[in-house]
Amino acid sequence: MEITLKNVGYRYKNKKILDHINLKIEHNCITGITGEYKTLLCEIIDATKLDYSGSVVVGDALLNKENLKWIRKEVCLIQQNPQNQFFTNNVKEEIAFLISRLAYQPKDINKKMEQALEMVGLNKSYLDKEIKTLSSGEKKLLQVAIGLIYNPNIIIFDEPFVELDFINQRKLLKLIKVLKEKYQKTIIITSNNCNLLYEITDDIVILKKGRILAADNTVKVYQNMTLLKENDIDMPDLIKFTMLAKQKKVKLSFHRDIRDLIKDVYKHV
Amino acid sequence: MANILEIRNLNYQYGKTTIFKDFNLSVKEGSYIGIAGNNTSGKTTLIKLITGILPSKNTITIGYSYVDNNRIQDHSKELGVVLGNNLTAFLFEDVYKEMAFPLENLNKETTEIENKILEITKLFGISKLLDKRTEDLTNSEKQEVLLAISLLHQPKILLLDNAFSMMTSKAKQKIKKALKEYQKKYNLTIILTTTNLEDTLDTDYLYILNDGNIVVEGEPLVVLKEDTLLSRLGLSLPFMVDLSLKLEFYELIKGIETDMDRMVNGLWK
Numbered sequence: 001m002e003i004t005l006k007n008v009g010y011r012y013k014n015k016k017i018l019d020h021i022n023l024k025i026e027h028n029c030i031t032g033i034t035g036e037y038k039t040l041l042c043e044i045i046d047a048t049k050l051d052y053s054g055s056v057v058v059g060d061a062l063l064n065k066e067n068l069k070w071i072r073k074e075v076c077l078i079q080q081n082p083q084n085q086f087f088t089n090n091v092k093e094e095i096a097f098l099i100s101r102l103a104y105q106p107k108d109i110n111k112k113m114e115q116a117l118e119m120v121g122l123n124k125s126y127l128d129k130e131i132k133t134l135s136s137g138e139k140k141l142l143q144v145a146i147g148l149i150y151n152p153n154i155i156i157f158d159e160p161f162v163e164l165d166f167i168n169q170r171k172l173l174k175l176i177k178v179l180k181e182k183y184q185k186t187i188i189i190t191s192n193n194c195n196l197l198y199e200i201t202d203d204i205v206i207l208k209k210g211r212i213l214a215a216d217n218t219v220k221v222y223q224n225m226t227l228l229k230e231n232d233i234d235m236p237d238l239i240k241f242t243m244l245a246k247q248k249k250v251k252l253s254f255h256r257d258i259r260d261l262i263k264d265v266y267k268h269v
Numbered sequence: 270m271a272n273i274l275e276i277r278n279l280n281y282q283y284g285k286t287t288i289f290k291d292f293n294l295s296v297k298e299g300s301y302i303g304i305a306g307n308n309t310s311g312k313t314t315l316i317k318l319i320t321g322i323l324p325s326k327n328t329i330t331i332g333y334s335y336v337d338n339n340r341i342q343d344h345s346k347e348l349g350v351v352l353g354n355n356l357t358a359f360l361f362e363d364v365y366k367e368m369a370f371p372l373e374n375l376n377k378e379t380t381e382i383e384n385k386i387l388e389i390t391k392l393f394g395i396s397k398l399l400d401k402r403t404e405d406l407t408n409s410e411k412q413e414v415l416l417a418i419s420l421l422h423q424p425k426i427l428l429l430d431n432a433f434s435m436m437t438s439k440a441k442q443k444i445k446k447a448l449k450e451y452q453k454k455y456n457l458t459i460i461l462t463t464t465n466l467e468d469t470l471d472t473d474y475l476y477i478l479n480d481g482n483i484v485v486e487g488e489p490l491v492v493l494k495e496d497t498l499l500s501r502l503g504l505s506l507p508f509m510v511d512l513s514l515k516l517e518f519y520e521l522i523k524g525i526e527t528d529m530d531r532m533v534n535g536l537w538k
Contacts, residue, residue: 012404081354133284163354164308165306165307166464166504166505167307168308192408194438234439238508248533248537258511262512262519266521
């Protein structure tokens with residue numbers, strides 16, 4: 001499901017915070033958002049904030065107060081701090097509560113609960129755990145499991161990687177890829193970690209001073225040296241290395257995997 | 270130099286799960302140590318034990334006295350704490366008020382408060398943020414402000430829990446440099462916990478924590494050579510260390526080089 005933002009602006013107490021946002025987020029793509037006011041943009045897309053100017057179209061529907069119920073089902077925002085998103089103390093209660101709100105009640109609730117956890121790679125023993133005993137990584141996965149119960153078409157991850165260690169980061173990256181490839185979801189990720197964004201996203205949106213600085217294919221944007229340098233945008237390490245080598249007149253190419261870079265370096269030394 | 274923090278035979282259980290068993294750690298005054306570990310290693314629990322939020326039964330001493338769970342206030346003056354992932358902790362509308370609040374609580378004079386705030390914000394290069402509203406800050410700026418606030422009451426020990434997780438790499442460099450300057454001036458002891466090994470490169474001494482045990486310790490560059498162990502524990506090597514080890518394997522360079530410019534200059538003279 002694609003998302004189109006037309007001339008979206010956001011003001012707070014007469015101060016322009018977002019201005020002239022024209023953006024198309026493609027269906028079944030992973031789009032990264034980086035820069036200032038990422039979260040605000042996400043909240044506009046998932047209709048948490050409605051007091052903006054301009055229009056947001058999700059699928060075929062224009063976002064407004066009348067179709068809030070529908071949008072809540074279609075768009076799922078995974079907040080940065082998991083603690084803000086849980087209602088209860090217990091994993092089982094949390095999942096059961098959300099299943100109880102579904103329009104069509106499943107015959108076997110226990111099975112449905114296990115399936116929800118299984119999708120994100122947590123086994124059923126987690127059903128008996130208390131939420132506060134889970135580690136940050138497990139909380140993040142639980143958040144995704146709960147988000148997926150409604151089977152939304154669009155999933156927004158707000159700063160998903162900040163608390164996660166390497167193993168959990170890999171788990172989440174793998175899950176995001178599966179959601180895209182197997183379940184044809186549209187995915188939005190906000191992050192300041194340009195290395196991870198470079199690795200996983202198809203498209204990237206860079207926000208600066210409330211406007212869109214760049215919105216294009218990730219590789220294209222990150223290889224646009226003049227744009228990045230002039231605007232002081234963090235460069236992925238892999239790109240930076242190739243760029244420094246190019247300054248030395250070494251014919252190194254841009255790579256997305258460190259192993260390819262090493263092979264290339266080996267050829268040129 | 271004397272030890273400012275001593276942990277002797279610390280035992281801590283949560284429910285049936287043992288988190289620390291006979292854990293020992295001593296920290297010298299004025300040192301900058303890093304504790305890295307995955308999401309279930311017990312880092313945050315350790316911070317909570319040191320601050321006295323969790324009971325440690327007379328196994329932790331700060332200076333010459335035990336940390337007492339019932340008398341947290343005794344030590345709160347000596348500790349500065351930044352919980353980097355808790356960005357909802359802001360109480361006031363503008364940044365200046367937010368920064369003045371902890372000092373007002375200590376019954377400081379208005380002029381003294383102002384001087385202190387100006388000094389710290391100047392050092393960290395965030396004077397511009399003082400007139401901003403806390404809501405308008407980006408996540409990166411929020412973390413910068415939180416760090417500045419934690420130093421206002423001149424603590425002896427600074428505890429940083431994932432304090433750099435959302436900073437842009439530019440901001441991180443700036444803040445880390447300022448922090449080192451501050452440390453030298455006031456002989457501050459810094460304990461940094463993180464899942465990101467990149468953040469620990471500039472520490473004096475690094476501990477790798479796993480399931481409540483210290484598995485490896487030493488100077489960061491020595492510890493980081495244990496790449497297979499670290500990736501098994503769920504920690505990813507910083508890009509430059511990873512690249513160095515791989516290039517060293519092909520005998521293209523010797524030793525670990527953390528500066529990208531120097532590495533490129535070394536490879537292609």
